[in-house]
Amino acid sequence: MEKEWKAYEIGELDQYLFGQGNHYEIYKKLGAHMVDDEGQEGVYFAVWAPNAKSVSVVGEFNDWDRTRNPMTRAEYIGIYTCFVPGVKEGMMYKFCIETITGEYHMKADPYANYAELRPGTASRITNIENLKWTDSSWMAAREKWNHKKEPMSVYEVHMGSWKRHPGTEDEGFYTYREFAKEITKYMKDMGYTHVEIMGIAEHPFDGSWGYQVTGYYAPTSRYGTPEDFAWMINYLHRNGIGVIMDWVPAHFPKDEHGLAEFDGTATYEYADPRKGEHPDWGTKIFDLGKNEVRNFLIANALFWVEHFHIDGLRVDAVASMLYLDYGKKDGEWVPNQYGGNENLEAVDFFKHLNTVVLGRNPGALMIAEESTAWPKVTGDVEDGGLGFSLKWNMGWMHDFTEYMKLDPYFRKDNHHMMTFAMSYAYSEDYILVLSHDEVVHLKCSMINKMPGLGFDKYANLKAGYAFMMGHAGKKLLFMGQDFAQLREWSEERELDWYLLEEPEHQAIQSWMRDLLHMYKKKQALYELDQSWEGFEWVNADDAYRSIYSFIRHSKDGKHNLLFVINFTPMEREDYRVGVPRKKQYKLILNSDDVKYGGNGEKRQNIYHAVKKECDGRPYSFGYKLPPYGVAVFEF
Known part of the structure; x- marks a missing residue:
């Protein structure tokens, strides 16, 4: 029977x-x-x-x-x-x-x-069927949340090295629950909207930062149990903080206990090493031609978003999946059926993945770390796009960091590096990123990328951060950079929080805090982020003086912001800026304030535009712009 x-x-x-x-x-x-x-x-x-x-x-x-x-x-x-x-x-x-x-x-x-x-x-063995959730208000609001119309400032964090318990016998890691409480206090104070957690799925090697995964369905046990992990998500949601996690469908390590040659054959990876291995990384590549492998990954994305209430997945190394010759020399890769270098199976996989995850979970995010000019990464699948919600703007990041590293004398010859990104800013839905990748492998911390000594370094960084926060696109900043961490990041130690005893680091943190809170409060900075109507250059061509001025428009036209940013150590006694209307312009952020490390010179709050042509506009007003000065006006 x-x-x-x-x-x-x-x-x-x-x-x-x-x-x-x-x-x-x-x-x-x-x-x-x-x-x-x-x-x-x-x-x-x-x-x-x-x-x-x-x-x-x-x-x-x-x-x-x-x-x-x-x-x-x-x-x-x-x-x-x-x-x-x-x-x-x-x-x-x-x-x-x-x-x-x-x-x-x-x-x-x-x-x-x-x-x-x-x-x-x-x-x-564990049972995750009865996790306790009390974040129903957050989850209900998420269904109606639209990233295109809301502020989004992301704090990228590596849990094991954000903070550690000093003097403990073990490694001093914060547990998921301890981390939740500490990070919530910090993020609410600073004004971030989302935390992005690096490499949280189970991985054997600390030095991989969680990007060589062996346990795709397991939160790492370094910080506690799956119940503790769920408690952390729940706590962050109850405090109004969104949670994004890094997700790694591009490759997996060759560790004996992992997915590599799982049943003695190429089970999860392509059998042909020209398709199935990354020579640079020493890892295996998922065989996206197998339905069961695609299912493993798509169900995994849904597992994190639906079972653990994760609000978004930042998909790692998308470019390495889209191009068959990524990181490979001639003879190390196999062209597709049409002779091209596009991985057609990966294209189909992303369309399926994003359609299912976002279709089943309104308000969730799928974010592509994609560094090439592949078209329509955030375009609709029905229109030939890949269907992601957002794309990391690696082009902006590269141009920005290269410009900021320049001696101010040479900036006039490279003025275009800071304006170029606006020429393609609306080709995708972008997030501007200064991530962990920019502060490791001898690339220096953000503060030590800046030219000059002492005051100049900190003033440069303030100007750079103001430009980033005013520019079109969502924002992401890696931990430690908001208080000018001096050393490069290492996963082996906590951030250098003791630096906050020094006034110059306090000043950077105060500046970043006020920028973040301004970003959240002022709808001009996010309401029209995907539209040309939201951004307007006043003067994109003041190369000789290395000054940029631009306007961010609110949807109703009543809460507009004017940014003026000086990227040289030269003071401009009466910098005249053209404006669209004969109105009052209220100074709401001034980098020369004492709390930001400035001189604290007394300034008027209200500036009246007069009928005097400047920047091709009929009205203008003058402002004393200090060295590396930043001024933000509301009108």
Whole structure:
């Protein structure tokens, strides 16, 4: 008599959908799930290993003996299952894969939700079905939230090196719960809207910063349990902070316990090394031609957004997925069917991914870290686009940092570097980024990119940050740069918070805090971020004096902002700026204020435009612009 099928088991429909690449909640079936089987409590194990000769589950519950709990192969697509009674939460386990050549490999569970703390590599039994959420107000508001019309200033953070407990015997990491409380206080004070958490999925090597993932469905155990991770998200939401996490579908490491050659063959990766390996990174590339692999990744994105309430995924290394020859020499890559270098399978994958994730989760974000001129990254899928919500503006970042590094004497010859990004600013929905990548590998911290000594360095950085906050696009800044961290970032130590005892670092932090709060309060800085109507150059061509002036317009035309920024150490006693109307112009931000490290010279609050042509406009007013001075006026 055929045994009765139980709801937790892998059924024919599950296998069919998984084989088609459309089982969006496959993580509820594959992996290890605590169940009650007719009064007998235990764990139901399921793993996809299509080319394995046999599979068994081993762990603390059977003395890691591969003969004790063999798994049964389901009929269709190579899924192995078994029920093991008496297995308790917290127990460690792995899958023992017998390959077609008769070798045995011990593999961590690709769908595990919890892992042993590195250097251990086993998966752990856990139950994430009953997480406690009290963020219903946030989640309801998220459904109506539209990033195109709202402010978005992102604080990029590496949890293990933001702050650490001093003098502790272990590594001093903050737990998820401790981090949630501390980061919330900091972000509310500073005025950020979102936190972006680097590399939070389980990874074996600290030095990869979380970008070489072995446990795609597991928050890293470095900082606590999956329940602690959920508590952190819940706490941030209840305090009005959005949560973005880095997500890495581009590649995975070759660690023996991970996805590489999972069943003894190229299971998750392309079999041809010219397609399946990154020579620069020493990692494997997902085979996006396999439905089951695509399903693994798409369901994983949904897992974080739906099960853990993550508000957005910043998709790492998109360019490396789109181009078959990325980082490869001639002979190291295989052209597509038309002879081109585009990975057509990756294009199809992104369209599917973004359509499903954003279609099922209104208000969520899919953000592409994409560094090339690939068209329509944020364009609609129906119009040939990839369907992302936002794209990192790497072109702006490159031009900005190169300009800011220049001695002010040479800036007049490179004036275009700061204006060029506005020529393509509306070709995509952009986020301006000064990320962790810009302050590692001998690139210097932001403050040490600045030319000059002492005052000049800090004044340069203030001018640069003001330009960034006034420019069209959402904003992202890596931790430590908002108080002028001097050393390059390292994952091995916490930020140099002691610098905030020094007045110049306090001044940068005060400046950044006021810029962020101004950005959130003044709708001109975000309301028309995707429209030419929102940004207007007053003078984009004052190259000789290296001064930029521009206007940000509010939708109703009643709350406009005028920015004037001087990128040289030359004072302009009566800098005249053209304005559109004969109105009052109220000074709302002045870099010369004492609290920002300026001279504190007394200035009037209101400036009256007079009928005097300047910058091709009929009206203008004069303002004493100090060295590296920034002035923001509201009108």
